[in-house]
Amino acid sequence: MKKLFGHTDGLSKKTVKKLEHLYQFRTISSMPISPELARELLFLSLQIGRQIAALINRAGRVEFVVIGTAKKIFLPFLKNYPPLPGRLCGLRYIHTHLNSESFSQDDLTDLELLRFDLMGILQASLNVSPVLEIAHLLPLSVGNQSHTLLKPIPLVELDIACDELIFALEQEMSLYRPHHDITQDNRAILIGVTTPLHRKKAQRSLAELKELAISCGLEIIDSVLQQRPQADPKYILGHGKLADITIQAMRQGASHLVFDQELTPSQSRAIGDIVELKVLDRTQLILDIFAQRAQTREGKLQVELAQLKYRLPRLIQQNRSFSRLAGGIGGRGPGETQLEVDRRRIRDRISRLEKDLLSVSQKRKQQRSQRQKKKIPTVSIVGYTNVGKSTLLNTLTRSDVVAQDRLFATLDPSSRRLKFPRDMEVIITDTVGFIENLPKDLLVAFKATLEELATADLLLHVVDISDSEYLHHIQSVETILEQLNLSHIPAIYIYNKIDQISDFYMENSVSLIPSFYVSAIDRKTLSPLTQYIQRLFDPNS
Numbered sequence: 001m002k003k004l005f006g007h008t009d010g011l012s013k014k015t016v017k018k019l020e021h022l023y024q025f026r027t028i029s030s031m032p033i034s035p036e037l038a039r040e041l042l043f044l045s046l047q048i049g050r051q052i053a054a055l056i057n058r059a060g061r062v063e064f065v066v067i068g069t070a071k072k073i074f075l076p077f078l079k080n081y082p083p084l085p086g087r088l089c090g091l092r093y094i095h096t097h098l099n100s101e102s103f104s105q106d107d108l109t110d111l112e113l114l115r116f117d118l119m120g121i122l123q124a125s126l127n128v129s130p131v132l133e134i135a136h137l138l139p140l141s142v143g144n145q146s147h148t149l150l151k152p153i154p155l156v157e158l159d160i161a162c163d164e165l166i167f168a169l170e171q172e173m174s175l176y177r178p179h180h181d182i183t184q185d186n187r188a189i190l191i192g193v194t195t196p197l198h199r200k201k202a203q204r205s206l207a208e209l210k211e212l213a214i215s216c217g218l219e220i221i222d223s224v225l226q227q228r229p230q231a232d233p234k235y236i237l238g239h240g241k242l243a244d245i246t247i248q249a250m251r252q253g254a255s256h257l258v259f260d261q262e263l264t265p266s267q268s269r270a271i272g273d274i275v276e277l278k279v280l281d282r283t284q285l286i287l288d289i290f291a292q293r294a295q296t297r298e299g300k301l302q303v304e305l306a307q308l309k310y311r312l313p314r315l316i317q318q319n320r321s322f323s324r325l326a327g328g329i330g331g332r333g334p335g336e337t338q339l340e341v342d343r344r345r346i347r348d349r350i351s352r353l354e355k356d357l358l359s360v361s362q363k364r365k366q367q368r369s370q371r372q373k374k375k376i377p378t379v380s381i382v383g384y385t386n387v388g389k390s391t392l393l394n395t396l397t398r399s400d401v402v403a404q405d406r407l408f409a410t411l412d413p414s415s416r417r418l419k420f421p422r423d424m425e426v427i428i429t430d431t432v433g434f435i436e437n438l439p440k441d442l443l444v445a446f447k448a449t450l451e452e453l454a455t456a457d458l459l460l461h462v463v464d465i466s467d468s469e470y471l472h473h474i475q476s477v478e479t480i481l482e483q484l485n486l487s488h489i490p491a492i493y494i495y496n497k498i499d500q501i502s503d504f505y506m507e508n509s510v511s512l513i514p515s516f517y518v519s520a521i522d523r524k525t526l527s528p529l530t531q532y533i534q535r536l537f538d539p540n541s
Contacts, residue, residue: 005076006067007050018044019052019065027060029163032120032134033094035155037062045096045124053095057081058117058163063091070098075110083115083250083276086173088137088166094120103135103149109243111135112146113250113274117166130155136165139172146251188213188256188280189249190223193231202260204469205436209260212285215407216292221252234270236261246275256280262439265314283310283439289408290442298360302446305353309441312346361451377426377537379418380453382481383462384473385433388496390414391520392462393430396530401430408433420534429456436476443483450484458536459491460529465517466500494529496520 002023004016011019022044025037037054045052051068055078063081066073073095081089093116100123111119121133131152138146153160190209194202202225210220224245226237235242236259249257256278263271263281271279287307294300381389385407394401397416419425429452443450453459461477463470474493481487493515499522516532518525 002065004065004067006053006074007069008067011048011067015044015048019067022054022065023062025054025062027056028159029058029060030161031158032056032092032118032132032160032162033158034060035158038094038122038130038132038155038158041094041096042122042124042130045098045122049098051096051098053093056092056094058090058166066095068095072106075114077273078114081114083113087115087170088117088173089115090117092117092120092162094122094132096122096124098124100125102133108135108147109247112137112247113243113276115250118162132158136169137173139169139175146247185255186218187221187252187254188218188258189245189252189254190220190258190260191237191245192223192225192260193236194225194227195229196227199225199227204472205260208436209258209282209285211407212282212289213258216285216288218256218258221254222248231261234267236263236267236271239274242271242274246277249275249277258282258285262437268314282437283441286408286435286439286442293408298357301353301356301360305350305357306439306441306444306446308346308350308353309444310439312343312350315343315346364451377457378429378452378455379426379458379460379533380429380431380456381460381462382431382453382477382491383433383460383494384464384477385435387433387462387464387467387473388520389433389462390430392460392494392496392518392526393428395520395523395526397428407435418530418533420530420538424534424538426533426537434477434480436472438480443480453484453486453489456489458533459486459489460494461491462494462496462520463515464497465495466497470495492516492532494518498525 002020004019008016018040022037022040025034025040027034027037033054033056041052041054048067049070051070051073053064053066053068053073053075054062055064055066057063064076064078066075068074078089078091081091083089091114093110093114101121103119103121107119107121110116115137118134118136120135123131123133131154133152134150135147136150138148190206190213192202192206192209206223206225210223213220224241226241228238232238237245245257248254254277257271257275257280259279259281261281262283263279268279268281287303287310290299290303291307294303381393383389390401393399393414393416397418399414399416401414401416415427415429417425418428431450431453432446459481461474463474467473478487495515495517497519498517499519516529518529520526
C-alpha cells in the first residue's frame with residue numbers, strides 16, 4: 001500500500017486504513033474524478049475535520065493521497081511529475097474544502113506553479129449537495145489572468161470529457177511555448193532583498209550581481225528587489241513574493257533564481273522545497289567564476305577547497321533542491337564531483353587540500369625569504385575586480401600577463417621585475433581582484449596567495465575612476481585589507497582609465513586622496529608613478 005502524505009498525526013489506525021484504501025479507486029479518463037472516490041473523500045474529510053487531496057494521473061490511478069489541516073494542504077514533492085513550461089504535469093489535483101470555501105489564492109498559486117492538468121474543489125458540507133468546482137490553466141495568459149474557473153458540476157455529471165480538454169490545452173500551449181524553453185537552460189531572474197535605509201546599496205549590489213551572472217554565462221531576463229523591514233529568515237523573500245517570482249520564471253522560461261544574499265543551508269533547502277528551479281546565490285556565482293578562471297595547480301586547489309567548504313554544510317540534509325546544484329552554473333570546476341559523495345569523504349578531501357596548500361604556502365615563504373635576503377623591494381597591486389590591475393602590470397614591466405575586460409580575469413598571481421637606473425629593481429605582483437562581500441571561504445582558501453601582500457613594501461591600490469561607484473569600491477577594498485590585517489602597509493591610489501572621463505569630472509572627483517591619475521594602456525601617463533616608486537626605494541636617485 002502506498003503511504004499517506006501530509007498531516008497524519010492523531011489519526012486512528014482505522015482511519016489511516018480507510019485513507020490508504022483511497023489508492024484502490026480508479027477514475028475513467030473522461031472524468032476528473034470518479035463519483036465513488038469523490039464521495040469517499042468528502043466522507044473522510046468531514047469525519048476527521050481536515051482537507052484531503054487525491055492526485056490522479058492520466059491513467060486514472062491515485063498517485064498521492066495528502067492530508068491537510070482544516071484550512072490548508074501542504075503538497076509533497078511530486079516525483080516524476082515536474083512542472084515544465086509549455087505542458088501540464090500529468091496530475092489532476094482534487095481536494096476537499098470545509099465550510100463551503102471556494103478556491104483560495106494558495107490553491108491557484110499551486111495550480112500555476114505545479115501546472116496541474118486541472119484542479120478540483122469538493123465542498124465538504126452536510127447541508128449542501130456535493131459539487132465539484134474546477135479550475136485549469138489557460139494556454140496563454142490574458143493580462144494577469146492565467147487560469148479559468150468552470151461552473152460547479154454535480155457529482156452525477158462528472159463525465160465532462162476532461163481527457164479531451166487536457167489534450168486540447170496542451171496542444172495550444174505547445175503553440176505558444178517560447179523557443180528558449182527548448183534550447184536554453186541558462187535564463188535567470190536575479191533577486192535581492194533590502195530595507196528602506198539600504199535600498200541604494202542594494203540596487204548597486206544587484207547591478208553587480210548581474211555582471212557576475214553574465215560572466216557565468218547566464219542570460220538575465222529580470223531583476224527583482226523586494227523592500228522589507230527585514231529579510232525573511234526562512235525564504236529571504238516573503239513566501240507570497242517568492243511564489244509570484246516562481247510563476248513569473250515559469251512563464252518566461254527561466255531556469256535559475258539567483259539571490260544576491262548568501263543563502264544559509266536551511267534557506268537553500270526551504271526555497272528548493274517550493275520551487276522547481278536551480279537556486280543559486282552570490283557566493284556560488286563567484287565560486288563558479290573562479291573555477292572557470294583557475295589555470296595553475298595552486299589556483300585549482302584553492303578554488304576546490306573554497307567550493308567544498310561552501311558545500312559541506314549543504315550536504316547535511318540533502319533534498320531535491322540540493323540535487324539540482326550538481327553540474328552547470330554554480331556547480332562547475334574541480335569540486336563539482338564531490339557533490340555526490342558523503343561528508344566523510346569531503347572532509348578527507350578538504351584535509352588533503354589544506355595540506356597541499358600549506359606546502360604551497362611554505363614554498364612561497366621560501367621565495368619571499370630569498371627576495372628579502374637580496375633586499376629586493378616588493379610592490380603589490382590590489383584593487384576591485386576589473387579595474388585594470390593586470391594592464392597596469394603589463395605596461396609598467398613590458399610583460400604580457402593575460403588582461404581582459406571582465407570580472408576576475410586574473411586569478412593566479414603574477415610577478416614581474418621593474419628595473420630602474422643605478423642597478424635598482426623592484427618586484428611588481430598582480431593579485432586577485434576583490435569584490436564587495438567576497439566569500440569568507442575564498443579568503444581562507446586563497447591564504448597562500450594573499451600572504452604575498454603581507455610582505456609587500458608598498459600597495460598600489462588601483463581604482464577605476466570611470467566607474468560611478470568607485471568610492472564604494474575603494475571602501476570595499478579597504479575593508480578586505482583590514483580583514484587581512486594589511487592596513488599598516490603603505491599604499492598609494494592609482495586612479496585608472498582617465499582616458500574614459502572628462503577633465504572636468506576628474507578635477508572635481510579625484511582630489512579627495514593624494515594619488516596618481518593614469519591610463520594603464522598609455523605608458524606616458526605612468527611616468528610620475530614610476531618616478532615616485534624609484535624615489536621611495538632609492539632616495540639618492
